Amino acid sequence: MIKKISQDLKQRAHHFLFLLVIICLVLLTVWWIYFIKRSIDQTHHLQTMLAEKQARIIALEIKLSSSPLTVGIIKEHGDYEITTREGGLGSSLITTGYYVQPTSDYIFGLEKERRKKEAMVFGEGFVFGLSLLVSCFMLYLYIRLEKRSREELYEFWNRVTHEIKTPITGIRAFLETLKTGSLSPNDLDYMVDLALKQVEKQQQLTQNILVGRQLDKGLRQSQVEPMRMVRFVEKYLENHSLQLSRIETHILRSGLPIGTRCQADPNSVHTIMDNLVDNALKYGPKDLKLVFSFRQEGDLVSICLKDNGPGFPPEMGDRLFDAYRRLAGELPEGKHGTGMGLHICRSLARQMGGEMTAHSEGIGKGASFRLILNKIKEEPL
């Protein structure tokens, strides 16, 4: 229990850190506002004291000069006045019934100045605090994003490690067993086929890692050329008859006029086919059926691979193509794969000027993957 709590705390450490930073920033801003406000109050108090002292000096000067007293603003000291009312701020006695004190305008001016400074400090403090909070929040978002991508990358390499190690383990075990001579001639052929499948898997994984890296770094360029897609798919199935020996495959040629060609890079289309077929084999049922169909829509040609596999929620179609991501919890658990295959497919399709889409009616209803390419306009003879 304690271990779980400590693990939870460790996982949420950045949340707590963020909360602590926010509290510190709020406290810092409040302290800063309080500090400036205090110094403004002190300045105001000092100014008031100075006004009182000045009133006393003026009262003394008037008394010494023995000049006649007239109620009203003093000419030489515009901010002070002679009054018969006692008790105003800084009021100072000249002679019985006559006082010197700062004018109400002067006092009002001092108060106004204080309020202005206070408003300025509160405004500045608010902007300062807000900008600190915004920066902190942005930093938090960045850290969270970084953490998530690090976790995704970690998961991705975990899957890659598994995908690399598993075929090696099988092949190694096969060779060791072969060396001991414990394989019967009947088993041998079958095991050789299994080992060859593992080699093919390894080859495809290596290819995917290389292509993925080239695409990420922008190093891969498509060499598009006119391609007859129906012929290409037929040949592909012929060449992969061993891999596809246990499944049912159909090619529906009718959707495309004979001789239709499109702009495509054979290597890229091959990689796309490898990934689509491999995914179908990986996630599909034992009685897997693959149907290849073709369609022409205006200047576009689409090649569709439909399977009777587990499918996926319809709204997830686009997320399947995210880099290094597998739909955790939304796909069959424990199925192996790196999560980079479909991302590579879409990147390659786009590089050829085409597109790649995925569609499913829902879980358990199969899926279809469509590669859309540009059709070549044939010149009339």
Place this chain on the structure above:
Amino acid sequence: MNSKPKVIAVLEDEELIRSMIQINLEGEGFQVLAFENGEDLLAHKEVPYFDVFILDLMLPGISGQGVTIQLRERGVHRPILMVTAKAELEDCVSNLDKGVDDYLVKPFDMKELIARVHVLLRRDSNWKCPVLDMEV
């Protein structure tokens, strides 16, 4: 007198690895029951009588760790050897915590796997249920 061969359950989804483990263990004189997924293994009626379990960690459906937990919950305390591609210390510790007795990282040497099975069987045969001895 010929003693009854020890029964080993092998749970591995990759056919080649599964078959190779089976062939090699049978060559050592064990009786091997191979399973492709955890559900099939757990549903087998002889589960409490298997002498050693060799489980792959990453499997379709229930994982090797899930199988371990269920076996221990059912009171099956026979040795479990986990075979996995995950080599991190944390994974190893987590599996040992869940009730796994030994841990072998892929790719492994078949001789090492066999040796570890022997060790687990030897250790298991020395294990006795603790009984309180009281002199009356």
